[in-house]
Every structure is written in C-alpha cells, then in structure tokens.
Amino acid sequence: MNCRDLDQLTESRPFGALTDAARRDAESHANGCHHCAPLWVAYARLAAVRVPPMPDELVEKCRGLAAAHSQGSVLRLVPRSMTLAVGGFVVLAAAASAITAHFVSTSAPQRADVADAPLPVVVDPGQPAAPPYAPDIDLVEQGDPDMNASKLATVVAVSAAAVTQAQTPPAEEGPRILSAAEIIARNDLNKDGIVTLAEAAKVNGRLYVMFSSVYDLNHDDQMDVAELEHALEAVEVGTALDKITGQSGGNMAGARPEAIMASNDLDKDGIVTKEEATKAGKALIRLWDSYDLDKDGRVDYADLAKGQGY
Amino acid sequence: MPGSVPDRFAQHVEPHLEVLFRVAWRLLRNTPDAQDLVQDTCVVACGRLGEVAAADSPRRWLLTVLHNRFIDGQRRRQRSPIVAVEDSDEVASLPSADFDPEELLRQSQDEQALEQAFLQLNPTQRTLLSLLAEGYTLHEIAAITGIAHKLLSTKLHRARNALSQRLIEQTSVAMRRAGSQP
Numbered sequence: 001m002n003c004r005d006l007d008q009l010t011e012s013r014p015f016g017a018l019t020d021a022a023r024r025d026a027e028s029h030a031n032g033c034h035h036c037a038p039l040w041v042a043y044a045r046l047a048a049v050r051v052p053p054m055p056d057e058l059v060e061k062c063r064g065l066a067a068a069h070s071q072g073s074v075l076r077l078v079p080r081s082m083t084l085a086v087g088g089f090v091v092l093a094a095a096a097s098a099i100t101a102h103f104v105s106t107s108a109p110q111r112a113d114v115a116d117a118p119l120p121v122v123v124d125p126g127q128p129a130a131p132p133y134a135p136d137i138d139l140v141e142q143g144d145p146d147m148n149a150s151k152l153a154t155v156v157a158v159s160a161a162a163v164t165q166a167q168t169p170p171a172e173e174g175p176r177i178l179s180a181a182e183i184i185a186r187n188d189l190n191k192d193g194i195v196t197l198a199e200a201a202k203v204n205g206r207l208y209v210m211f212s213s214v215y216d217l218n219h220d221d222q223m224d225v226a227e228l229e230h231a232l233e234a235v236e237v238g239t240a241l242d243k244i245t246g247q248s249g250g251n252m253a254g255a256r257p258e259a260i261m262a263s264n265d266l267d268k269d270g271i272v273t274k275e276e277a278t279k280a281g282k283a284l285i286r287l288w289d290s291y292d293l294d295k296d297g298r299v300d301y302a303d304l305a306k307g308q309g310y
Numbered sequence: 311m312p313g314s315v316p317d318r319f320a321q322h323v324e325p326h327l328e329v330l331f332r333v334a335w336r337l338l339r340n341t342p343d344a345q346d347l348v349q350d351t352c353v354v355a356c357g358r359l360g361e362v363a364a365a366d367s368p369r370r371w372l373l374t375v376l377h378n379r380f381i382d383g384q385r386r387r388q389r390s391p392i393v394a395v396e397d398s399d400e401v402a403s404l405p406s407a408d409f410d411p412e413e414l415l416r417q418s419q420d421e422q423a424l425e426q427a428f429l430q431l432n433p434t435q436r437t438l439l440s441l442l443a444e445g446y447t448l449h450e451i452a453a454i455t456g457i458a459h460k461l462l463s464t465k466l467h468r469a470r471n472a473l474s475q476r477l478i479e480q481t482s483v484a485m486r487r488a489g490s491q492p
Contacts, residue, residue, distance in 0.1 A: 039470055042427075045424045054332075062327060062349060069315050219378070220354060220379075227385075
C-alpha cells in the first residue's frame, strides 16, 4: 500500500467498513510514513468516537413539536434561544400587568392627583363625547353597573397608552433603518419567530425578491432574526454581497441605502440626481425608475430606503 | 387527506431521529446542543411533511436540513460548544473495572485532543468528517451537503488534513503542558 492507496481507502470507506487485512495494511504503511501517520491517526480516532445513545426524552420532545405544529403553533420545547425570547416577552407582559394593576389600585383613592394630571381621553366614535375621566370613576364607585365596562375600558386604555408610550422610541426625522428583529416582526404573519418565503411574499414584495438571493443564507426558505442579522451585518460592512450571493458588482439586492447613497451621491449633498447616477455608473441608474417614484429626477435617502424595502 | 401531522411525523420522521441525533452529536460534541439541532430539524420537517414523504430518501432529506441548520447555527453563534469533562457522556460511560489507569488517562487525553481539534474545523469540514465517520458514502454525502461530487474529494481531503494538523497541534500542546508540570 502506498500513500495514494491509503488516501483513497480512508476517503471512500468508513473505518468500520475496512477489512482486517486492509486495516493492517494501512497501519503498517502509516507507521512508516511521515505523511500518512497523522492522517491515519485522525481517521482512526474519529471513527473510534463513541456517540452516546439518544436520550429517550428527545423522541417525546419531537413528538410534542409535531403535536404543537398540528395545532397551528410551532412551539419549540427546548431550544434555548427561543426560551430567551419567550422569557423577554414574559417580562414585558409582567411589566404591563404591573402597570395596569397600579392604575387600578391607585385611580380611585388618588382622584385629585389623577384630575391634576393630563390623561388621554378615550373617544368612542359611536357615542357622544366621552365624559371626563374623574366623573366616570365616581359613578363606578357609586355602584353604577353600566359604568363598569366604561371604567375597565378606560383603565385598560390608559395602561396600554402608558405601556406603549414607555416602549415606543421617540419619533425620528426621516426614514429609520429597521433592525433585523423589526423586519422579522413585520413579516412574521403567524408570529412564530420565523419568516417563510410565503410570508415574505405576502407582506413585502422586495423582501420576497431578495429573500433567496441575499437573506436566506442556508436556502431553507425561512429565516429568523439571527440569520437576517447575519445577512444584514455582512451587507452593511460591504463585503457581503459577493460572499452571500456569489455575484460580483452591479447587484443592489440587499444593499443598504447608505451604501447606495455613498456610491452615487457624488457632490455629497444627500441627493442623487439622475446625472450623478449616470456618472457614477452603478446599478442605481439601471434601476432608476424603481427608485425615482415621483419622477422628479432626484432620489433622496427616503426613496432609496423605500426602494430597498426598509 | 394524508393523515394528521403527528401521525405523518411518526411515520416519516421518527424512524430517523436516532440517525439525526448521532450526526448532530458528532457535529456538536455535546448532547444538549445535539438535541436542539435535532428539534430544529424537526420544526422544519413538521412544516414540510409532504416533501419528506415524497423524498427518495427521507433520511437524506432530513440530514440535509440538519446540515443547513447546523451551518446556520454556527454562523450565528461563533462560539465553541465546550463541555466540561465531568459532564461528558462518554467519559461517564468508560469501563471502570479491570482497566489500566494509565491507559484510561491516555485515552481520555486522546479524546479531548480530538474534540478540541475537531471543534476548530469549519462547519462544512465537520459535517463531511462526521458523515464519513457515520458510514455515509461519498455519493450520499454529496447529496446531503449539496457539494458537487468532484469537489467533495478535495474538500474531504482538506478536512482530513486540517484535522490531523490540528490534532498534532493539540497533542504537542498537551505534551508541553505535561512537561511543564512539576
């Protein structure tokens, strides 16, 4: 046996499939060959690894997944990444409940304080203008059964407004780049944390167009936050398009608006004119009509962001 | 109607769970992560039971998904799943009676060196070597990983070279450590 024979033998057959004679031949060659000795050792050790038996509970967990799926909920029973996400949601829900409970417990006794503070007015379009908040509470406190629903609705609305206000970031000027989590949340119709190709097609045509070529790195027709983050991150640093798509140049799919702006806005005034795009000679000019939707011969950041599906 | 999801799952996926787990464990070298990977694969399979049933080889179909999820997970994590030796299943299962302690120690060190070397390989190399060690043919490995058959031999050769190189490095590190101990 020579080095080539040993190479072929170890690449074409698993260790367990070697006959005793073949194994002896290989060992005797490897023992005297500087090149083959480490390869043979690695091969033999890899083959000798003892895989532990499958835990019994894994079958049950997988059956549970199938059962959950049949009920319309893709519930992952164990994966720890999902556990963290669910944990975060539970914490948020608990915070919302606490705020609601706080309003319920403090609204009546602290009526004077409540009256001092500006509170949102809940308007029911089917009814005349809603009475002020404090009298509502008064009537409820006096036991008017018709007002219970009103009180509950008011308290819930105020709580929800408070929670929403606390969670909503301050309004920003101009279009905002969505994070991977936000893009997933927008497109995840069944809220299972995974956006499928079908969901992307329903929600956002551009995301759908870029789905397979850019974002869906493993081509399994679905993506989660981590996968999208990875794709966006790679695109953002500018090295990615080639790596991800295997294409080079001229493809704007997945490019960040900033990158397109940077490569086309020659006078750096924040606006790309058709002349600039022509001079720059990038992909933008070929797709100009897709971005210059108002046909004014200029494309600004908002147009680019919109055109790229952000 | 072809039957309920649990029924079809039991028919088409369950028979391959053991195989999935074995490959997943070889890739990740620890049981909890291997279980997660198998479950991730099952989540995908549950949504595509029709494809699984229609596939020429459901096992190959499932292994392809497992491979994709593994590559995806590795890109995501960028960390090595290192398991404490005392928690390791194989160490716990080593025979204790009539066993030479020096031999036991050497074997344990060999396994650790192999694990460290293996986990330093890139995900594709790990997949190739794991499938080969599990007894899959080159043709099957090409179908599972989507790597062209002509490229596969080259990649496999590089993977084996990379593993042996890292194994040498690990072994020399271990020897230096042993030599530096009082």
